[in-house]
Amino acid sequence: MCSAVPTGTNTDPQLRAWLGLTESMTAAVAHHCRGQATVTLLQQGVGQAQHWERQHLNCADDVFVRHICLSVRGVPRLAARSLTANNSSVVGLMQGLGEQPLAQLLFSDPLWRRAADVEPLRSADGLPGRGVLWCHHNHAQGLLVEEFFLPALLQPTTN
Numbered sequence: 001m002c003s004a005v006p007t008g009t010n011t012d013p014q015l016r017a018w019l020g021l022t023e024s025m026t027a028a029v030a031h032h033c034r035g036q037a038t039v040t041l042l043q044q045g046v047g048q049a050q051h052w053e054r055q056h057l058n059c060a061d062d063v064f065v066r067h068i069c070l071s072v073r074g075v076p077r078l079a080a081r082s083l084t085a086n087n088s089s090v091v092g093l094m095q096g097l098g099e100q101p102l103a104q105l106l107f108s109d110p111l112w113r114r115a116a117d118v119e120p121l122r123s124a125d126g127l128p129g130r131g132v133l134w135c136h137h138n139h140a141q142g143l144l145v146e147e148f149f150l151p152a153l154l155q156p157t158t159n
Contacts, residue, residue: 003124004081004131004146006052012128018149019118019130024103025078025147026070033072033153039099042067046086056119056133056144059085066094070101077153079127081146088141102145111137123148 021028030037047065054060063083070078082102084090093105106112112134119131129148136143 003050004121004129004148005050006131007120007122009120014154015128015149018153019120022114024101024107025080026101026103029070029077029153030072033075033077035072037077037101038071039101040069040071041099042069044095047083049083053083053131053144056131057083057085057142059141062086064088064091064094066097066102068099068102075152076150078150079123079148081148083144083146085141089139090136090141090143094143106134106143106145109136113137121146121148 018025018028026037026039044066045064046062049057049059049063049065053063057063064086066082068080068082069076070080080102082094084094094102097105106114113136115133115135117133121129121131123129127148127150129146131144131146134143134145
């Protein structure tokens with residue numbers, strides 16, 4: 001999941017609603033799949049970012065990265081990668097989440113603002129996804145959230 005590339009556009013009508021979602025992705029996936037979403041923390045710590053990710057974060061060095069898998073009824077539906085500058089105060093907030101969804105951080109504090117632009121992405125495995133930049137009014141550093149739609153989310157027969 002660490003080698004996603006921006007695709008510029010995505011014309012797949014099945015993905016349009018997911019790409020444009022402005023509410024909590026966790027809540028939307030849970031609603032869509034008719035169940036409770038659970039987060040599995042796969043990995044977090046200092047890591048490398050690609051050039052385009054560093055540009056979005058305005059960061060030249062390594063970043064703090066959090067990888068999770070979001071499941072509903074035990075079926076993985078979404079993979080996510082969240083990044084911020086390693087020296088950012090946002091790191092402590094991310095570390096405190098554990099296996100809670102990032103939405104708890106972003107949607108519970110009105111000082112978090114989502115950028116209007118969404119970056120359509122494709123993972124190295126070919127998974128479609130999106131990248132969204134968030135910024136907190138009190139923090140100078142942004143938070144880049146990359147979400148990848150797993151096949152079980154996109155196939156209505158498995159919901």
